[in-house]
Amino acid sequence: MIEKVLIANRGEIALRVIRTCKALGIKTVAVYSDEDYNSMHVKQASEAYHIGEAAPAKSYLNQEKILDVMLSAGADAVHPGYGFLSENDDFARLCEKNKITFIGPTADSMNLCGDKMKCKAAMLKAKVPTVPGSPGLVNDAAEAEKIANEIGYPVMLKSVYGGGGRGIRIVNNDKELREGFESVTGESISAVGKSAILVEKFLEKTRHIEYQFARDTHGNTVHIFERECSIQRRNQKLIEQTPSPVVDEEIRARVGEQVCRAADAVGYTNLGTAEFLRADNGEFYFIEINARLQVEHPITEFVSGLDLVKLQLDIANGEPIPFKQNDLKMNGYAIECRINAEDTFLDFAPSTGPVPDVTIPAGPGVRCDTYLYPGCTVSPFYDSLMAKLVTWGQTFEESRTRMLAALNDFYIQGVETSIPLYKTILNSDEYKNGDLSTDFLKRYGMIDKLTDDLKKEKVEKSEAAIAAAIVHSEYFKSRIQKDSTSSYNWMYKLD
Known part of the structure; x- marks a missing residue:
C-alpha cells in the first residue's frame, strides 16, 4: 500500500493532492524551485x-532530479498533478523502472493516448466516432491541402504532440493552410523537438464536452458523467459546468458507453478524461484522452460525491473501483471558474507580481x-492559474448565483485577473440560456460587453461616492435640521 507520495508539481494542485493524502494518513513530499521557496505546498x-x-526545465521538468528526491525521501509513489510531467510517458517509465508507483496510467497507455494518430486509430477500431480528416500523419503542406479540399474548409491543423489547446491552427483556404502548416510544424519542433501533423474538419459552433472516467487494474471501467467546457480562450478552458445543458440521460448513457470502450481500447488504468466535440447537429466526435487528473475535476466531485484523488490512490494501490456504473447518480449542478492572472484587454497576457492582500470566498456550496x-507572489515562470473557484447548487440557477456572489467576494490585490470577465459571462443571457460554443467569447462579443x-x-461607483460625500457633508446635515421637506432640492443643482 502507498505510504508516502511525492507530488511532482506546485501550486493549487499540489495542495489539492496533499489535502487528500493527509485525510488518508499518507505522508507527502513536496518539491520546489527557487521561486517557490515560500509557497504553501512547501509548508503543507x-x-x-x-x-x-x-525555470521549469531546471526544476519541475527535471526528471532525474525529481527521481533522486523520490529515492532519497523514500517515496513509494508519485502524483504528477497536471501540466509539467503529468503526461510524459518517459517519466512514467522512469518511475516504473525504479519500482515507484506512478499515480496515473502506464507509460505504454500514456504514450498511446498522447499520440493523436495512434489514439485515433484505436478509437476507430473500437467504433468510437472521430472527427473526419486525415487517416494518419500528413507529410507536407501539399498533402494537407489535398485532404482539406476533399473534406472541405475550414479545417484544423493539429500537432500530434500538442496539448492544452496548443499546436492547433484553424485555416479557411489553401493560402492559410500553407502558412499554418509551417507555423504548427515550427511550434511542435520548438516544444518537443519533432513534428507530426493531422488534418481534421473544423466543425463550426461546436461544444467541448468531456467525460471523466475511471478504469482499474481488474478491467472495471466506469464514466463519472460529463463536463461542459465550451467557454474558452485560445482553445484553453475558462469556465466549466456539469451537467451539460445539452446532455440528457439517454445521451449521457450512450456517449458514456463509448467513453468506457475508449478507455478499454487503450488499456487505460486510473483516472482519465475523454474529450469530445459536439457538432451543432448533436453528433459527438472523440478528439483525445487526457491521461491525468483535470483542472476541472472539482465540479465532478461536487455532483458525484466522490474524492477523485482518493479514487486515483485506491486504483494505484490495486484496489477495484468500489462502485458500479448504476450506483452513480448526479446530484445538483456545479460550475468552475479558472481564476487566472491575466489582462483580458491585452489578449489575456499574463499579469505577475506580488499579491499584498487577498480575500478567499467561502460559504455553503x-x-x-x-x-x-496575503504576501505571496504570482510568478512569471509558471501557468497563470491562481485558483479554481467552484460552486454547487441544487439547480443551475442556484449554482450560477452562488458563483456570482463568490466572484464578487474574491479580492486579489496586485495583479489583473479574469474575474470581471466571468461576471459578465455569467450575467449574459447566452450563458443563462445554455447557448454555449467554443467560440463563445467572439460569437457574443463578450469582451465588448465586459467593456x-x-x-x-x-459610473455607478462615482455616483455612489458623490452621494456618500453629500450625505456626510456638514451642509447636508444642517439643511436636514432646518427643513427636512426641502433638503434634497439642492442636490439636483450640483454640477
Missing part, C-alpha cells in the same frame, strides 16, 4: 526538497482551490 507537505532554479495568501459593464460600474 510532510517534507519538502529544493530541486533547482525557477463554495469551494476554492488556491495557492494564494460596457466596467464603464457602467465605474
Whole structure:
C-alpha cells in the first residue's frame, strides 16, 4: 500500500493532492524551485526538497532530479498533478523502472493516448466516432491541402504532440493552410523537438464536452458523467459546468458507453478524461484522452460525491473501483471558474507580481482551490492559474448565483485577473440560456460587453461616492435640521 507520495508539481494542485493524502494518513513530499521557496505546498507537505532554479526545465521538468528526491525521501509513489510531467510517458517509465508507483496510467497507455494518430486509430477500431480528416500523419503542406479540399474548409491543423489547446491552427483556404502548416510544424519542433501533423474538419459552433472516467487494474471501467467546457480562450478552458445543458440521460448513457470502450481500447488504468466535440447537429466526435487528473475535476466531485484523488490512490494501490456504473447518480449542478492572472484587454497576457492582500470566498456550496495568501507572489515562470473557484447548487440557477456572489467576494490585490470577465459571462443571457460554443467569447462579443459593464460600474461607483460625500457633508446635515421637506432640492443643482 502507498505510504508516502511525492507530488511532482506546485501550486493549487499540489495542495489539492496533499489535502487528500493527509485525510488518508499518507505522508507527502513536496518539491520546489527557487521561486517557490515560500509557497504553501512547501509548508503543507510532510517534507519538502529544493530541486533547482525557477525555470521549469531546471526544476519541475527535471526528471532525474525529481527521481533522486523520490529515492532519497523514500517515496513509494508519485502524483504528477497536471501540466509539467503529468503526461510524459518517459517519466512514467522512469518511475516504473525504479519500482515507484506512478499515480496515473502506464507509460505504454500514456504514450498511446498522447499520440493523436495512434489514439485515433484505436478509437476507430473500437467504433468510437472521430472527427473526419486525415487517416494518419500528413507529410507536407501539399498533402494537407489535398485532404482539406476533399473534406472541405475550414479545417484544423493539429500537432500530434500538442496539448492544452496548443499546436492547433484553424485555416479557411489553401493560402492559410500553407502558412499554418509551417507555423504548427515550427511550434511542435520548438516544444518537443519533432513534428507530426493531422488534418481534421473544423466543425463550426461546436461544444467541448468531456467525460471523466475511471478504469482499474481488474478491467472495471466506469464514466463519472460529463463536463461542459465550451467557454474558452485560445482553445484553453475558462469556465466549466456539469451537467451539460445539452446532455440528457439517454445521451449521457450512450456517449458514456463509448467513453468506457475508449478507455478499454487503450488499456487505460486510473483516472482519465475523454474529450469530445459536439457538432451543432448533436453528433459527438472523440478528439483525445487526457491521461491525468483535470483542472476541472472539482465540479465532478461536487455532483458525484466522490474524492477523485482518493479514487486515483485506491486504483494505484490495486484496489477495484468500489462502485458500479448504476450506483452513480448526479446530484445538483456545479460550475468552475479558472481564476487566472491575466489582462483580458491585452489578449489575456499574463499579469505577475506580488499579491499584498487577498480575500478567499467561502460559504455553503463554495469551494476554492488556491495557492494564494496575503504576501505571496504570482510568478512569471509558471501557468497563470491562481485558483479554481467552484460552486454547487441544487439547480443551475442556484449554482450560477452562488458563483456570482463568490466572484464578487474574491479580492486579489496586485495583479489583473479574469474575474470581471466571468461576471459578465455569467450575467449574459447566452450563458443563462445554455447557448454555449467554443467560440463563445467572439460569437457574443463578450469582451465588448465586459467593456460596457466596467464603464457602467465605474459610473455607478462615482455616483455612489458623490452621494456618500453629500450625505456626510456638514451642509447636508444642517439643511436636514432646518427643513427636512426641502433638503434634497439642492442636490439636483450640483454640477
